[in-house]
Amino acid sequence: VEGAVAAVRAGYAEVVLIGDEARLKTELARLSVSEPRLRVHHASEVITMHDHPAQAAKTKKDSSMRVAFDLVERGEAQAVVSAGNSGAMMACGLFVWHRTDGVDRPGVVTTFPTRGGVCALCDMGANTECKPITLAHFAVLAAVYVRLNHQKARPRVGLLSNGAEPSKGTELTRAAHRLLAATVDKSADFEYVGYVEGRDIFSGAVDVVVTDGFTGNVVLKASEGVAQLLLESLKAEVLAAGRLGKLGALLLRSAFQRLKTRLDYAEHGGAPLVGVDGVAVLCHGGSNAKAIKNGIRVAAGFAKSDLSGEVKRAIARHAGWWTGDLQHVSSQ
């Protein structure tokens, strides 16, 4: 609620808060908010983290998440923002909105900071089991996101593997690599650079990294874990360094602050679900008000720049390569 209020006051969007009306109104009263661009829409059910995504999306018809997708479907809102069950977001996108024509599976795109800018990773967790064609489509989806959001005319796309040599990887990555290497040419919206390794996500070597949702999710959470440990260790070292260390830390405070801001997921504003007919942004499960505010900011941006229309057109341009009998490519 606090994030939604901040987003409305920043002029990012008008917001419909969906959920238990009494609790939402109590919270608004606590914040002393009376804001015409913010309204409450009652929903009596909740999709929890333990619900089966597809089943919950279909049967919990008055859950806050399902109602949000229904409102967009009826044209009463232009985007959904949620920090809830990401599998259920995907299921609602598929069930209420439908998938973008020609897309094998929608993906979730998350961004990481790099030396020179950002790297977009798809998929960050919605699809634990993928086919080669799923990964090829993720390349198209994430490339559209990077073109629109980070002004890269022709993004460089890498396929995440455990080594640069084509003999590395799993059966899935080797088949996806053969498919992409055999088909992506100069007419594509992106450049396919081949296999990349875990460190290339952060090195600036590529603009997009494609992987299955299991690996993507593990990498995302491991990266958060490393960054958190590093900043905590640094703090502990500074405290252990005594009075001179404390003086040093004081002198460096603004430098630390800028670094923290650069790494803070709350600043980035959530991950779009791409490959469905509509705009949905997943916020981090541990989102604070700032993260929700920024999630609303990016969702409004995607609605304005017509992310889902751009994805539809990009898939139409590329998907012809990947229809028909691909057996000759993927079993080579």
Add this chain to the structure above:
Amino acid sequence: VEGAVAAVRAGYAEVVLIGDEARLKTELARLSVSEPRLRVHHASEVITMHDHPAQAAKTKKDSSMRVAFDLVERGEAQAVVSAGNSGAMMACGLFVWHRTDGVDRPGVVTTFPTRGGVCALCDMGANTECKPITLAHFAVLAAVYVRLNHQKARPRVGLLSNGAEPSKGTELTRAAHRLLAATVDKSADFEYVGYVEGRDIFSGAVDVVVTDGFTGNVVLKASEGVAQLLLESLKAEVLAAGRLGKLGALLLRSAFQRLKTRLDYAEHGGAPLVGVDGVAVLCHGGSNAKAIKNGIRVAAGFAKSDLSGEVKRAIARHAGWWTGDLQHVSSQ
């Protein structure tokens, strides 16, 4: 060569340098070393990063790596240390030494720093395709390593997944989870805590994380990438902070140095190949002399503490659980 000289001088072990005799002797002369505990053994071939591991292990009989495994097999050395092709290390271990009785596949154990100590991850890259039983065995292998090397009487073992709920994960992780949850009891050398997420590798929540070699390798390299980016960004922020920032950095120099040491793979000394009849330590592909020196230190330690014998006895204690028809467990 420089790392080997340092290891010998530190009294870690006697070292046999295997490779092109002329080049090795030139390097020793350049370092003005005449050291009775260091000898050169000629090998005319090299296994490269592009060689097919199993094929190279069998056919390149005079390669430095194969000769190293042969020397240990003949009792002329007690451990192998290499920064070369990790797949070929595994292949040499299997082909020249043989796998430990009862082990499905050997694994490579790497350690990460955590809040309170370390976390051992198995497998870090040798096995890209695993079965449920492979992951169950990795739990036993890595638990032995942690007991011997980090004095944990009963290590806590987690299975890496994209969420804590048992419905998460891939077919492989769900089957491995059912297998471990149904069989690991109080008589085991370790405690099985269930699914863990990427951030738990660094949080101190577990002592061992089990995963397939594809995911393990991606996580390892992504973590290195994040840490490197963070330290570089910090340096850049300090430089941007002007004169007061530079003074601050000066005051904090020893704190930064301790942090860097804690995160530096070169300090940790390489990753053991566990589940073969012998001691082999893989060093990082980008190893400097310090990393090789520490690799020799830990290899000598594993030979003294009889890591491979301990693994053999641990597998014998646990593997009875996992023989016969496990279909009833893994398809539940």
